[in-house]
Amino acid sequence: MAAVFxxxxxxxxxxxxxxxxxxxxxQVATNALPPMLGFGIxxxxxxxxxxxxxxxxxxxxxxxxxxxxxxxxLVLKARGRYG
Numbered sequence: 581m582a583a584v585f586x587x588x589x590x591x592x593x594x595x596x597x598x599x600x601x602x603x604x605x606x607q608v609a610t611n612a613l614p615p616m617l618g619f620g621i622x623x624x625x626x627x628x629x630x631x632x633x634x635x636x637x638x639x640x641x642x643x644x645x646x647x648x649x650x651x652x653x654l655v656l657k658a659r660g661r662y663g
Contacts, residue, residue: 585619618649 589612596605622645630638 585616589616614653615649618646618653621649622646 589609593605593609596608622642625645626638626642629641633641
C-alpha cells in the first residue's frame, strides 16, 4: 500500500510531461510532496496502531491523521507559508 502514491505520482508525471511540458509537470510534482509526507505518516500510524488497538481503531486513527494533515496544509496555505 505504501507504494501506491509514489507509483501513481510517477505515472501522472509520465502522462503530463509530454502534454504540458516540463515546468508545469515539475510544479505538479513539487505540490504533491507535502501530501505525500502526510500519507507516509498516516501509514506509519496505521502500522503502529493496528496490533495494540485493532483494525477499526487503527483505520480511524489513520483517517484522523489524514484529516489533520490536510487541515494543517490548508492553514499553512491560507497564511501564505505553503503553495
